[in-house]
Amino acid sequence: MTYYLVRRPRLDLAGMSLMLIGLGVLPIMVALIGNMEGLDATERQGFCGSCHTMDMWIEDANDPDSASLAAIHSRTHKFGGKSCYVCHKDYGMFGYALTKLGGMGHVYKFLSEWMWYDRDEIIEKIHIARPFKNENCMQCHSTTGAIWSGVQDHHGLVDDLRNGETSCVSAGCHGYAHPFSKPEEETPSADEVHTALDAPAPEGT
């Protein structure tokens, strides 16, 4: 393309073939690679954290001393780099597309409103769009394993947890995934948050 702009060769068969490579084959290949890389990038924590509104959430998730659910899960090497996406994505049939649509909603909200907030305002204004689904926890914690079933508090709640009537991430249970963003009175103490996670290994949960 630059060659054409500088040298202006004749547009005969050879010239047109060269331009087909420059204007057709090359951009299509770059677009395909860009799409694959771009879609993969949208799943990474760095992408979610590239808006300043998410700074505190990312800082907490990556804090080695934090006991929040987000931090504990982000330390899991299986999906640490994609922890926001793995926990918040929609696992339904059209989950990928719906998750991306939800992301577009976030972009709209950011451009129209959130980008004007500073850190203190963000904490008050931003909240999850829909209640967090237990289904997302159950992608890994199947609720059928021996360790999970061995926790006394789970016994009476199995059905409620599976159909989503009781949230795994409520104050009385495992606590909020991002407790720093909740008002003090709603946040359980560090002892309360992970009493159920004292089990030695995550296998069979």
Add this chain to the structure above:
Amino acid sequence: MSPKARLKKFFDTASRSKLMVYACVLGLIALALMSWSLFDQGWIPVMAAMSLGQGIGTLSFMLFIAIVIMDLRKAEFRPSIPPAPEEPRDD
């Protein structure tokens, strides 16, 4: 003027070299946007590449296709088999 007539007029009168310049400039912008997202994967470059970059790239390719259509409209298609020589007349 109907859209069809407008299109016909465009293919009859537009300058191929000018269109190619536009296609090249747009193609370079599209490539720059799409390549930027490969090196910086923040939300602005990624979204710019996957929307604006691909849109501009498609427009550039459409201009190239328009030039090809213009060429084909003006091309003279000659049969590859020459016509049979005329039979000598018996006078």
